[in-house]
Amino acid sequence: MIKTTLVLALFSLVSTFTMANVETVKKNLSQQHPKLKIENIQPTEMQGIYSGSMQGQIVYLNQDAQHLIAGSMLRIQDQHNLSRDLLVQQNSIDWKKLPLQDALKSVRGTGKRQIAIFSDPYCPYCKQLEVELKKLKDVTIYTFILPLKPQSILPSKQLYCENHPVQAWEDLIFNGITPKSKKSCANPVERNIQLAQALGIHGTPAIIFSNGFKVMGAYPAGQIEQIFKEFAL
The missing domain is CATH 3.10.450.70 (Disulphide bond isomerase, DsbC/G, N-terminal)
Structure with a gap:
């Protein structure tokens, strides 16, 4: 004792x-x-x-x-x-708690590596990140649309009314082509905003890797690949 x-x-x-x-x-x-x-x-x-x-x-x-x-x-x-x-x-969050059903899903190649991004359609750095993401292979990208700019809110909601929301997102982020649909439909935009606040994400773009590691900014494809390699993802 x-x-x-x-x-x-x-x-x-x-x-x-x-x-x-x-x-x-x-x-x-x-x-x-x-x-x-x-x-x-x-x-x-x-x-x-x-x-x-x-x-x-x-x-x-x-x-x-x-x-x-x-x-x-x-x-x-x-x-x-x-x-x-x-x-x-x-700089980590719990990947398993991300509501991936609220994200736009894009699969490249085998899709074995996974990342989630938070992006505003009228954020120039988000557009820059999208260009870099196009260079990645064998990756699944979950995009949580996070309209932080006032002009981003309406088109962010409208693209979910399109037949192919992923294509509508690319048209919007790359070329500034707003969705044609004028009707309203169910969308996760408000939930995405609340999720970002809960995760401490107050700007765009944000990248979250499948081990929960979070970084902010338009990382070049080479740096993203290096993080994949560093953590054996």
């Missing part, structure tokens, strides 16, 4: 000490560099070094918050990329 109590006391002491160090880093950072926004600060396997996220990138800093390193931290013993783990952890 005494041994168990001592172990619990030691664990509590270590946890308190670790938290105190994190709070020290946060305090030093806010006092010395108030304009520098670094979130998710936590201790790493390397003594005296703390990780954080800044503008979607993993960074490292010491306790006095006087030095900052951007790059990957590898564990030498097994060459494991600890930075990648943090990046996935801090």
Whole structure:
């Protein structure tokens, strides 16, 4: 009983000490560099070094918050990329909870690799991403139409009234051809907007890989392929 109590006391002491160090880093950072926004600060396997996220990138800093390193931290013993783990952890959602039935589905080749995108038809970066997606092979793309611009709402809803919504989407995003149908029909647009808010997606385009890893922006096809390879998807 005494041994168990001592172990619990030691664990509590270590946890308190670790938290105190994190709070020290946060305090030093806010006092010395108030304009520098670094979130998710936590201790790493390397003594005296703390990780954080800044503008979607993993960074490292010491306790006095006087030095900052951007790059990957590898564990030498097994060459494991600890930075990648943090990046996935801090930018992930549960793929299984995505309502894929509300997305437009496009299959290329075997379709064995899967991604979901959130896209606004009048977002220039979304159009740029669509051009890059055309270069991918053996992939299934789920497109959640997310009309963030006021002019995007009506055509986003109307395309679901077309006989071929996927083609109507491509006509709209690539060529600005609005759907011909003027009738109203059931569509998931409002649900997509609510879903994006729940996932913390406030801009377009957004890409979610089948392991839940989320990135923002019009990633080139080569970078998307690299992420597929990196995570063996």
